[in-house]
Amino acid sequence: WYHPHCNTLTQMGHGMTGVIVVEDPADPEFDAEVVLNLRDWRLGGDGQFIAPFRPRDAAKSGTYGTVRTANWHREPQYDAPAGGLVRLRIAVTDVTRIFSLKMEGADATVIAIDGNPVPKRFPLDLLQIGPGQRLDLAVRMPDGEGAVATLEDIRGTAPKVIASLRAVGSSLKRNIGDLGPLAENPVRKADISAAEQIPLVLSATAENTAVESICGTLGYSFWAINKVPWPGDTPDPTAPLAELKLGKSYIFNLENTTPHAHPIHLHGMSFTVISSSTREVMPLVTDTYLIQPDEKVQLAFVADNPGDWLLHCHIIEHQKTGMTSYVRVS
Structure with a gap:
């Protein structure tokens, strides 16, 4: 879409x-x-x-x-x-x-x-x-x-x-x-044994006035990834969340510490759901995971698409009030 x-x-x-x-x-x-x-x-x-x-x-x-x-x-x-x-x-x-x-x-x-x-x-x-x-x-x-x-x-x-x-x-x-099967899409499978782990903690943040960004702001900062709302109050507020090597396997260790569900979406690449702390999961290949409150999930993928790729909550108000970042693949 x-x-x-x-x-x-x-x-x-x-x-x-x-x-x-x-x-x-x-x-x-x-x-x-x-x-x-x-x-x-x-x-x-x-x-x-x-x-x-x-x-x-x-x-x-x-x-x-x-x-x-x-x-x-x-x-x-x-x-x-x-x-x-x-x-x-x-x-x-x-x-x-x-x-x-x-x-x-x-x-x-x-x-x-x-x-x-x-x-x-x-x-x-x-x-x-x-x-x-x-x-x-x-x-x-x-x-x-x-x-x-x-x-x-x-x-x-x-x-x-x-x-x-x-x-x-x-x-x-x-x-x-x-009904016959659907053909799988050509998504590379991650090497779990060699994958590098990347922590991603979703949290609320103290309400404050958001920093103006390239696409404007809603005027508030309510949400954060790894304690940093976008754009972050850091020495380089627009630095990538992680720098990934092209062709290498990674695992997002995604944790939701908030009382609300968040559909977390990664641009440019697809991941496979490999585990959840709250339920048995199917190894779905996807680009969006609806993480539940207090859930921890592991998402494995191959960084096979060079560029800067957005990672954000697809509840747009959450995205625009801090729950946004990006990863760089090079």
Whole structure:
């Protein structure tokens, strides 16, 4: 997906996000495909944009929108062949909202996360994905004409309908178990035994006025990586978090000491999730990890892309109030 990285909160909040689908001709055959761009809008009673954030919320989980949509519509519905297999591609391009997704009225299987096939497919019983993350589902449509399958967000006090799929025509009687595999992306595997460890501690910071940076500031500093909010109050406030050698393996030892979840995103490279202190994890290949409060996780990768690569929380208020840095690969 794509979005701007300057004046980010306002421009993304006003709708400048989109999805790019790169198709593999060797992918298994689906009977329909639906792409969902999930995002909120901060609108007042008159339908006009209101302030994109509130400082008291930016210092917590973020400022939520007042209108939630999929593809710019409230609870849109799409037709799909009865008894068929639908590839549902989901991108959370919101600036704040973390979703707890569930499917009602149909069987849904997770086949890819963040553009990479999962090592082992699993049913969508309940899955959290945050801003910046993508999800591919194989949905087996109900057999009856007119039956509806509903994608819901159950995070919060009451389930919210995101979008729905309506069965049309005679049943195709497809079976998810017959769906062939997705090809792996060409991501180099890290040498865990030789990997260098890099500590990354996510924390809150004492509220103070943020330093003006190249893309401006929200005027506050609430968050930090390794105790330094961006841009840091250090001898070189724009120095890289780490300098990595091209082709070498590394492990991010990521620790969340805050009471809030953070979708941490690395530009330019993908990592593999190898362990968590709070749960059993699948070795997912991804570029964004939704780290839970008080969780410690290990993310392994090969520094195979030269350049300066941003590392940040994809809750944009957290990014813009300190939880940002970058690594240099050379």
